Amino acid sequence: MKVVEINDVCKTYHDTEVEVKAVNGVTLSFERGDFAVIVGPSGSGKTTLLNLIGGLDQPTAGEIIVAGHRLSELKPSELIDFRMEHVGFVFQSYNLIPVLTAAENVEFIMNLQRWPKEKRKARTDEMLQSVGLSDRHSSRPSQLSGGQQQRVAVARALAPRPEFILADEPTANLDSKSAESLLDIMEKLNREEQMTFIFSTHDVRVMKRARRVITLEDGKVVSDIRTNHNS
Amino acid sequence: MITSIAWKNVWRNKTRSLTVIAAVTVGVFAGVFSMAAINSSIVQRIDAAVNEELSHIQVNNKEFRSSGDLKDYISDPATVISRLEQTEGVTDVTGRIIVRGMASTSAGSSAVEVMGINIEKELEMFTLSRRLIPGTGSYFDADTRLNSVFIGEKLARELNIIRYILTPEAFQKLTDEDVPETVTEKLREIEGERFSTEKTLTNALAGLLSPKEMKRYGLMIREAAWSYREGSKIILSFLDADNHQTGAAFRISGIYRTNNDLFEALSVFVPEAELRELTGLNEGQYHRIIARLGDNDLTGRVTPVIREALPGLEVLSWKEIQTDLAMITDYINQIYGIFMVIILAALAFGIVNTMLMSVLERTRELGMLSAIGMNRRRIFVMIMLESIFLSAVGGLAGMTVSAVVIGITGKTGINLVKYSEGMEAFGYSAHLYPTIGADFFIMLTVMIVITGILSAIYPARKALQLNPVEALRGE
Numbered sequence: 001m002k003v004v005e006i007n008d009v010c011k012t013y014h015d016t017e018v019e020v021k022a023v024n025g026v027t028l029s030f031e032r033g034d035f036a037v038i039v040g041p042s043g044s045g046k047t048t049l050l051n052l053i054g055g056l057d058q059p060t061a062g063e064i065i066v067a068g069h070r071l072s073e074l075k076p077s078e079l080i081d082f083r084m085e086h087v088g089f090v091f092q093s094y095n096l097i098p099v100l101t102a103a104e105n106v107e108f109i110m111n112l113q114r115w116p117k118e119k120r121k122a123r124t125d126e127m128l129q130s131v132g133l134s135d136r137h138s139s140r141p142s143q144l145s146g147g148q149q150q151r152v153a154v155a156r157a158l159a160p161r162p163e164f165i166l167a168d169e170p171t172a173n174l175d176s177k178s179a180e181s182l183l184d185i186m187e188k189l190n191r192e193e194q195m196t197f198i199f200s201t202h203d204v205r206v207m208k209r210a211r212r213v214i215t216l217e218d219g220k221v222v223s224d225i226r227t228n229h230n231s
Numbered sequence: 232m233i234t235s236i237a238w239k240n241v242w243r244n245k246t247r248s249l250t251v252i253a254a255v256t257v258g259v260f261a262g263v264f265s266m267a268a269i270n271s272s273i274v275q276r277i278d279a280a281v282n283e284e285l286s287h288i289q290v291n292n293k294e295f296r297s298s299g300d301l302k303d304y305i306s307d308p309a310t311v312i313s314r315l316e317q318t319e320g321v322t323d324v325t326g327r328i329i330v331r332g333m334a335s336t337s338a339g340s341s342a343v344e345v346m347g348i349n350i351e352k353e354l355e356m357f358t359l360s361r362r363l364i365p366g367t368g369s370y371f372d373a374d375t376r377l378n379s380v381f382i383g384e385k386l387a388r389e390l391n392i393i394r395y396i397l398t399p400e401a402f403q404k405l406t407d408e409d410v411p412e413t414v415t416e417k418l419r420e421i422e423g424e425r426f427s428t429e430k431t432l433t434n435a436l437a438g439l440l441s442p443k444e445m446k447r448y449g450l451m452i453r454e455a456a457w458s459y460r461e462g463s464k465i466i467l468s469f470l471d472a473d474n475h476q477t478g479a480a481f482r483i484s485g486i487y488r489t490n491n492d493l494f495e496a497l498s499v500f501v502p503e504a505e506l507r508e509l510t511g512l513n514e515g516q517y518h519r520i521i522a523r524l525g526d527n528d529l530t531g532r533v534t535p536v537i538r539e540a541l542p543g544l545e546v547l548s549w550k551e552i553q554t555d556l557a558m559i560t561d562y563i564n565q566i567y568g569i570f571m572v573i574i575l576a577a578l579a580f581g582i583v584n585t586m587l588m589s590v591l592e593r594t595r596e597l598g599m600l601s602a603i604g605m606n607r608r609r610i611f612v613m614i615m616l617e618s619i620f621l622s623a624v625g626g627l628a629g630m631t632v633s634a635v636v637i638g639i640t641g642k643t644g645i646n647l648v649k650y651s652e653g654m655e656a657f658g659y660s661a662h663l664y665p666t667i668g669a670d671f672f673i674m675l676t677v678m679i680v681i682t683g684i685l686s687a688i689y690p691a692r693k694a695l696q697l698n699p700v701e702a703l704r705g706e
Contacts, residue, residue, distance in 0.1 A: 051700055054602075056602055056699050056700050057700050077606060077607065080601060080604055080605075080606045080607070081604065081606065083603065083604045084603065084604020084605075084606075085604070087604075089599075089602055089603050091599065093595075095595070095596070095599040097236065097596070097600075098243070098596075099236060099239035099240055099242075100236065100239070108232075108603075109603060109604060111232045112604055112605060112609070156603075157603075
C-alpha cells in the first residue's frame with residue numbers, strides 16, 4: 001500500500017540571482033513499512049525533498065499525495081493540521097520541549113490531537129517502554145543524554161501513529177553506541193508497528209540498516225536500490 | 232496543556248522574569264499606594280464635610296444664603312421638618328439659627344457665622360464634638376452650657392485666645408522633659424513674648440537655635456509654649472430682628488480643631504436658646520434645616536426627592552455646596568484610571584521587550600512546534616498566556632504589597648506635617664490614612680490582564696511569522 005506518492009516534483013529557489021533547482025523532477029513512492037534512506041552529497045536536495053514530503057514546504061511543480069491528500073491543494077493552516085495528523089518528525093537536534101518532562105513530550109502531539117487522557121497515558125507508557133526509557137518518565141530533556149533525548153523524540157513522533165516518520169539526520173549528533181541503539185529501536189518499531197521510516201542521512205550506519213537506499217544528486221534521483229536485508 | 236507550557240515557559244529564565252515581575256510589582260505598588268494616599272485625603276475631606284461641617288442635605292430659605300438676613304428664615308419649619316423626616320433615607324433632622332456677626336476680644340475681632348444649635352440633636356448628627364482640643368474645656372457640658380460658645384482654633388488664634396508664650400511654667404515643663412540648659416538658656420531671649428501663630432514662634436526659634444536643636448526640641452518647645460486662656464470670653468455682636476445692634480459676652484466652652492482653616496475661623500456654635508433670646512426669633516423658627524442620610528451614596532437620589540417635596544425652598548446637597556469636593560469625588564475614578572493607564576503603559580513596554588526577547592530566543596523551538604503540528608492559534612495563545620502570567624504575577628504581587636502597606640499605614644497614618652499649613656488652608660488633613668476600595672483592585676486586575684494581552688500581541692505576531700522550514704534548515 002502506497003503511503004507517499006511523489007510525481008515529477010520540482011522545487012526551485014529564487015533566493016539569489018541564480019535560480020537553484022533543489023529538487024528537479026523527482027518521482028518516487030513509499031510503501032507502508034518502508035525503512036528507506038535518502039542519501040547524497042550536501043546540496044543534493046535531501047532535506048528539501050524531506051520538507052516537501054512532510055508538508056513543510058510546497059513544490060514548484062509536480063504533486064505529492066500523502067494518505068489521499070494532494071499537498072499542493074492544502075492551505076497553510078491545513079498543512080499544519082496535515083502534519084499533526086499524518087507525519088512524525090525526528091530532527092537532528094532532538095528538539096524536545098525543554099520545559100516538559102519526557103512523558104509530557106511524548107504526549108504532546110496526542111494532546112494536540114485531543115486523545116482521551118487514559119488512552120494518551122497508556123500510549124505514552126507503551127512508547128517510553130519501547131524506547132527503553134520507562135524509568136525516565138519525569139526527567140526533563142536537560143536531564144537526559146543526547147541518545148536518550150533522541151529516543152524520546154522518536155517516541156513522540158511515533159506515539160500518535162502517523163502515516164510515516166521523517167527523520168532528518170537523526171544520528172548525526174550521537175555517538176556510535178547511542179546511534180546503534182536508536183537504530184535498533186527504530187527497526188523494532190518499523191517491524192512491530194509497520195511504521196514507515198524515511199531518513200535523510202550521511203551516516204553509513206543508517207545506510208547499512210536501510211532496506212531501501214535512494215541516492216540524490218543535483219536534485220535528481222540517481223539510484224533507488226532495495227536491499228533485502230533483515231536485521 | 233498550552234496553559235501549563237506557557238506557565239513553565241515564564242520560569243525558563245528566572246532572572247529575566249523576576250526582573251519584569253519586580254518592575255510590575257513596584258509600578259503597581261507605586262500607583263496603588265499613591266492613589267490610596269490621595270484617596271484618603273479626599274475621603275477624610277468628605278468625611279469632615281459631611282460629618283463635621285455640612286451633613287448631607289441642607290434646606291434654606293431661598294434668599295438666605297445670599298442675603299444672610301435674619302428675617303430670611305424658613306416660614307413653615309414644622310412642615311419642612313416633618314416632610315424631611317418622612318423622606319426615605321433620612322435618618323436625622325435638625326434646625327439651625329444662623330446669624331452673621333463679629334466675634335471680638337480686646338486683642339482683635341473677626342467676622343463669624345454664629346450657629347444656634349440644638350446641642351443634643353447636633354451631638355447625634357455631627358462629630359464636631361470629637362474635635363475638641365484637649366485641655367480647652369468641653370462641648371457644652373451641662374454645667375457650662377449657659378452663655379457659652381464653641382469656637383475653632385483658627386478664630387481662637389486670631390482673637391489671641393490661643394497663643395504661644397514661653398512662660399516660667401513652660402520653661403519648667405521643658406526642664407522636666409530633659410531639654411538641656413544650653414537650649415533653654417537661648418530661649419530666655421523670647422521669654423514672655425506672645426506669638427499668635429505656631430509659624431511666628433517657629434521663625435523666632437529658628438533664629439535662636441541650631442537646625443539640629445530645632446529638629447530635636449522644636450516640637451517640645453512649641454507644645455510647652457502653647458497657651459490657652461481658660462474661661463476666656465468673647466463678645467458676639469450682630470443685628471437683631473429689628474436691625475438693632477445686639478450682642479453678648481460668651482464664655483468659651485471649648486475649642487475645636489479641624490483640618491479646615493476657613494471653617495475654624497468662621498463657624499462658632501452657641502446653644503439655640505441663647506441666640507433666640509438675643510435675636511428675638513420665635514421658638515421653632517430656623518434659617519436652615521439639615522438632614523442626615525443613612526448612607527452618603529443616597530445623596531444623589533434623595534436630594535431631588537426632597538427638592539420636589541419642598542418647592543419654594545433652596546434644597547442643597549453637600550455636593551452642591553462644596554462643588555470642588557463633589558467634582559473631585561465624581562472624577563476620582565477617571566483620575567485613577569488615567570494614572571494607572573500611564574503606569575501600566577510604561578510597564579507594557581517592559582513586558583513587550585521581555586516577551587520579544589523570549590520569542591526570538593526560541594525561534595527554533597517555535598518553528599519545531601509549528602512543524603510537528605501546533606497551529607498558529609495555539610502558538611499565539613501560548614505567547615499571550617506567557618505575557619498575561621508575567622503581568623498577572625507582578626500585578627498580584629504589587630497589589631498584595633499595596634494591600635499590606637495600605638493596611639498598616641491606614642492604621643498608623645502618614646504624617647505630612649511639613650505641608651500642613653498649605654493643606655489645611657484647603658480643608659485637607661496633613662495626616663493621611665491611605666485607603667482604597669475593593670472595586671479599585673478589581674478594576675486594576677482587569678487593567679493588568681488587558682496590559683498583559685496588549686503587550687503580547689506584537690511578540691506573538693512575531694512568533695507567528697517564523698517559518699518551520701527555518702527550524703529544520705537551522706540544524
